[in-house]
Amino acid sequence: MSDLIRNTTWDDLRVGAWAALDRVCTPQDLLLFAHVSGNLNPLVVPSDGEPKDPTVVAPSMWVGSIISSVLGNVLPGPGTLYRMQTLRFSRRVAIGERLMVMVTCVAKGDCPKAVFETLVVDAEGATVCEGLAEVDAPTVPVAMPARELPHFHLDHKDHFARLLAAAKARPAMPTAVVCPDDRNALGGALLARDEGLIEPVLIGDLEAIRRAAAERGTDLAGIRLVAAEDHRDAARRAVAMAAAGEVAAIMKGNLHSDELLAEVVRKDAGLRGTRRLSHVFVMSVPSLDHPLFISDAALNIAPDLVTKVDIVQNAIDLAIACGVERPRVGVLAAVETVNVNMPSTLDAAALSKMAERGQIRGGLVDGPLAMDNAVDLEAARTKGIASLVAGRADVLVVPNLEAGNMLAKELTFVARADAAGLVVGARVPIILTSRADNDRARVASCALAQLHDAWRRSGTSLFAAAPLLAAAE
Template sequence: MTEQTTVRNTTWDELQVGDEASVERTASAQDFYLFAHVTGNINPANLPGNEGAQPLAPSMWIGSLISAVLGNRLPGPGTLYRVQNLAFHERVHLGEKLIASVRCTQKGEKPLATFETRVTKEGGALVAEGIAEIEAPIETIVADARQLPELILDEHDHFGKLVAIAAQLPPLPTAVVSPDDHNSLGGAVLSARKGLIIPILIGDRVAIEKAAQELGVDISGYRLIEIESHRAAAAKAVELVHSGEARAVMKGNIHSDELLGQVVKKEGGLRGSRRISHTFVMDVPTLDHLLFISDAAINIAPDLLTKVDITQSAIDLAIACGIKEPRVGVLSAVETVNVNIPSTLDAAVLSKMAERGQIQGGIVDGPLAMDNAIDMEAARTKGIASLVAGRAEILVVPNLEAGNMLAKELTFVARAEAAGLVLGAKAPVMLTSRADDDRARLASAALAQLYDYWRRNGRAFEPAEQTVADAAE
């Protein structure tokens, strides 16, 4: 059967008493959420996810189905309402199938017409009924059967689950460098309240206390080391890690270069055996899993050996977050090896190295373009047979520019939330942007908790089952 691409209306002259039409619709959670957004009606009785009984369909949403019949089917495009009255007889629950129908009962003076309107459940139970008086179109209109653009709803809260899991671990002593503004101090305090960290505040006491006063928070219970210089504060944070007083570092209101300069220095820094890299962890509304992107903040133009460390570190973090065998897509502009595009050669080598056990813990494939790394249909269309294509959980980017643009596009265009962690050092470093909100810092603290546990125990933390139900508030 050919899909209908146009809709033709029925003009007033063509309309006959007794003409009827109907549409079917199943009440979905998205319908209820969108109705709440459009109307501002946030009655908890109509919203999924609230405690108590199963949500009921908003009555006026039910009534709007009648409008859809009149505007799309009979008389169709060009129809305008004059009057609609409705009596509601039965409630509708999430998942129930409804049939909205109209029948012309009278034609008045051109262009007026009267319709009997009804909404019933699939089994015939009457939900609503009433009378509609409309202005029928007087000219023929042939309109495109429009496919409305897909709406993205934030249905997943992966960060909330991470925070709930990490909160079961003992709080992580954390050196917070220069938390002297609203965002950085607020994130540290929130992470402490959630039981993720024990903050050691390092920086200008006057500025930190002023930020606390503006936030309305009490920091008297936290250790505060007074150091005015940002560079010296970063050096002190590194020193606390070496002494064992801190097991993680959190970036505050300080430039990343100043903090990283102390982390990566050869003498007295936090370098480990592996090249230091950064991984963004993204909570993307359209994905049912976390997305890891590396490296988008530290290594500008990584060579092959650096990419080996970047890939291995990202796999380790994903495993620490509970992904048993992460799928890694090594990105390039194309999905075939091209000697003129060096990143495709690196991707192919990384894939083979993983196959030979030189990169462990994940399934690595590349080169992959962004579309066929993330979208299964795109991978099928291009005939790519792979355990990774279409379902990558980790994306290894060719260089910092590509990774940074990808992460920020997801954040500002796709409304993804981003957290981040520096890996490969002797302690996890939370390298959040100074513009990041409290939630990004909270999620980064959860990542640090889980990664620290993995480093110390060689396995991912296994939470008590009931905690994941209490995701972020």
Template sequence: MSARDTISNRTWDELEVGDTARVERVCAVQDLILFAHASGNTNPLMLPSTEKAAQPGDLAMAPSLWVGSLISAVLGNILPGAGTVYRSQSFRFPSRVHVGDRLLATVKCVAKRERPVAVFETTVATADGRLVCEGTAEVETPLASIATPRRALPQIIVDQEDHFAKLFAAAAGLPPLNTAVVCPDDRNSLEGAALSARSGLIRPILIGDEAAIRRMAAEIGEDISAFQIVAEKDSRAAAAKAVSMVRAGEAAAIMKGNIHSDELLAQVVKKEGGLRTQRRISHCFVLDVPTLEQLLFVSDAAINIAPDLTTKVDIVQNAINLAQACGIAKPRVGVLSAVETVNVNIPSTLDAAILSKMADRGQIKGAIVDGPLAMDNAIDLEAAQTKGIASLVAGRADILIVPNLEAGNMLAKELTFVARAEAAGLVLGASAPVMLTSRADDARARKASCALALLYERFRREGAPARRLA
């Protein structure tokens, strides 16, 4: 291991009065969020706004003790370094630090006391010399020389932006949808319907076992007195009733409650009395992924098991329309496969290439479509550049089209349960939006699906989004 890969400390015997050391650090949004997690201090003055992307210049100020903690980085890492233990630290904070400020934390040895104690003058200043923190540290210095490897800390993913909040804002002010909620007799589905109603997104029509619905409402403390209830104990009959209410104009959307997806979809897709249109019905997940700067649309992961090329055309167009309804004027669509080159032995690469060319010729409208793309180069620009892929989509896809249901379902659930993405979803291509939520989805995920339904229904009627996402 070379000297540049290690950090050596300074023992009490080696330390001299006047020795100095410093570290440089830029205050970032992530610092404020992580400090709030570690300390429990959620003072709104010291947290970035969740209503917009936090940027340098955000009015949130850095907590003073976070600024002071930069001193410990100098003492513990450089001077005296490894083995140093605090005895005391005083602080004074003459001015404030904000996101984007470049800071210089400096320590200077001003006294050596009885072995192993030393005293340091400590300051933190901005790059232009403005003093933001000063004080005195008394520490026990190391007595033995230690050379430690420079340590790369594990990466921490911080979700800096609430993309679902943008959906809620875009849907605000639109007339709520009369929504048939099928079998809302469990906590998540009833709470989701009630939350969405309070948010002005839907007017719920609760269809199912009335006694079970009222018991659950009492159990969770929800007032459902303002909601219409259609009594129907059989879940299949409840699904059929929801579809018939949409066909009769009594409801404008359907929301899945405590019912199996197959039971609900069987009523939606049936040839006589269902909600079919000329376009193939498909499902689209909309995911707020902590590592991405925009919403991610994944289709189809819930309805079409092994779609052929004709079906994929409708899957792509449905997803494009939903993205446009959410304010993405010209979405970028990445058609996924295992590789990013056409391979006759991998049928999904042939489909991807054809879909891309169909978009070029106007057979798929409203988006830039490219494929085949592997997952890495579809969403990671560096990966795409490393592989030399020249594409307007690679590295920046808004929509991912998967080869089949298995791949899509695994991808969406991996993002949800491994990458901690929040997921909403919608059935598209029917004569009314259908919120095909998972029974495990919480109330917020269901609220996001309701916002999607409201935005999509407006887009279907008027051909334009409610507003662009900020």
């Protein structure tokens, strides 16, 4: 930042001098204050699911603390140190309120002592807080660049909470769980059952499944068990049950994805739809104010243009099912311009034009876009990209599996995002969890299956007020 902050020394300070700053109370302010102070009183700390809860008020000491921003930055400015502060609070401050903080010099003592009247008022001019501050004013002139503090990304943005709440409103979904014969696979299925999301049917080696249950101290009473000879047989039985309508979803357990999907895509299995299967990650990223959909990072290794059409449409459908009314789809490449030497940019441009012509429905598609200008408005503006998608993408379509896998894992392990995922394009949703997934990811993936199933069956998102046109499978 180029602006300079200058102070007023004790010698130059005059009684009657005043300064003011305004400040809006945000959920982030209160969460950071809770971290610093250790005050976890629920009346002053926004909850994970409702960061703008109107019943939450700012801690009075947070209101008092913002007075120091005027004393330290403006008057007297850099070099000022507190001696004492009195505070009297007249009313509470709600999240979103704009406050004006004013300080007025009312007395000077022996150098460097100075006394300031302090006042915080709301947008209507009503007093929120008032008092007196006694400080040591600076004695040496200072002119310094305004400092830009490091950015904080708080983990409270739980984009899965809304999805889970909607999914739990539906009856539990009968779900074939294939080879849940280790602690993680079985634990995820049972947790989703306890959350009311699925009604599991456990298929596989029954002795191994019971052994995994014993390790967890879990009782399998009341849960249907189906014996299978091996992984392939378990996958085949799950697919047959789904084709017969006995279950509405399939959940991967302790087997390789290709073992399960090989049975799903068999022509005689009855689960193939009119599109290619693709995988969609749904990421809850702390730095974003909406869930981020990424496809395909797990299934199609090097998709051609025809496959990418299905990948885009599948991702749009899932985003709509999750309450995104008209998903903005950014088709990623290394650059945001078409380059004949980079096939991914040609595919991206073709997908964008196909969406304009109605060959891809339900979303806004634009590409090629680089990662920065797909998700960051300032980056898009800097590069002069005029687009309804650039900087606002809900869905990111990657050029190949390697790029998608790296992107999803970077967001998970570097940006501390939570990830859920679903395979779509078949006649039932397929919950394709990873051994590295935690319990929350497994439960959120089951919620995605519920939401997609509801949309596919009715053509209506559980979040929508009016029916949405569902693409025929």
